Amino acid sequence: MFSLINTFISTLSQESKNTLITHEIKIPEVANLTFDYPSFLRVIDMLCIDLAVKDWFAHPNYGKISYTSTQIKLLLSILTTHLLHNSSxxxxxxxxxxxxxxxxxxxxxxxxxxxxxxxxxxxxxxxxxxxxxxxxxxxxxxxxxxxxxxxxxxxxxxxxxxxxxxxxxxxxxxxxxxxxxxxxxxxxxxxxxxxxxxxxxxxxxxxx
Structure with missing residues (x-):
């Protein structure tokens, strides 16, 4: 899940990335992607997205020991909006x-x-x-x-x-x-x- 959330975050607009950075949320470094992955999304499971985002924050590779509910809500909102707007x-x-x-x-x-x-x-x-x-x-x-x-x-x-x-x-x-x-x-x-x-x-x- 960590890699998947990394991939989706990397497809965000620069404006969205800047918003995350302002709230001290790290932007992962992902090499050039082969596909527009959000466009292939056909299933939205809000529980899975919720758990995946929380796992992403808690993952050892994220590099932060603590995070806030505000950061979680912000990333959930930006990511879900992005996925919905970019899926056909x-x-x-x-x-x-x-x-x-x-x-x-x-x-x-x-x-x-x-x-x-x-x-x-x-x-x-x-x-x-x-x-x-x-x-x-x-x-x-x-x-x-x-x-x-x-x-x-x-x-x-x-x-x-x-x-x-x-x-x-x-x-x-x-x-x-x-x-x-x-x-x-x-x-x-x-x-x-x-x-x-x-x-x-x-x-x-x-x-x-």
């Missing part, structure tokens, strides 16, 4: 919005900020999104689902692992998809809820 399209989006992740990182908030900047009518990296996975043990991010429903209508597979009940925003996301083929809804075991009738009805209506 994202096929799969995975977001974990759990108590542990919220305590140690801010990836779900970062992806929401990025998505909010995408105009409704503009073709974007999520225009051809095929799979969306969302894992949360806290209340659903209403704004995230509503915004996704506005910028993509091509999702075929949705997997929710959620806290308590489905919400109207989640149902709006389901209804907006024109080719939804597979829906999985799981609830965290602490809640005695086995099935969500509204979500199932929405899916069945779209299947008819």
């Amino acid at each position: 399209f994202i096929d799969t989006l995975k977001i974990s919005h759990t108590t542990i992740i919220k305590t140690t990182g801010t990836t779900s908030d970062i992806i929401l900020d990025i998505i909010h900047q995408i105009p409704k009518t503009t073709k974007n990296c999520f225009s051809n999104l095929k799979e969306f996975q969302y894992n949360s043990d806290t209340p659903i991010m209403e704004d995230l689902f509503l915004k996704l429903s506005q910028i993509t209508i091509s999702i075929e597979r949705i997997c929710f692992t959620i806290y308590k009940n489905m919400t109207n925003s989640a149902l709006t996301l389901l209804k907006s998809q024109r080719n939804l083929k597979e829906l999985t809804i799981q609830y965290h075991i602490m809640y005695d809820i086995l099935i969500d009738q509204k979500a199932v009805s929405t899916f069945l209506d779209k299947s008819n």
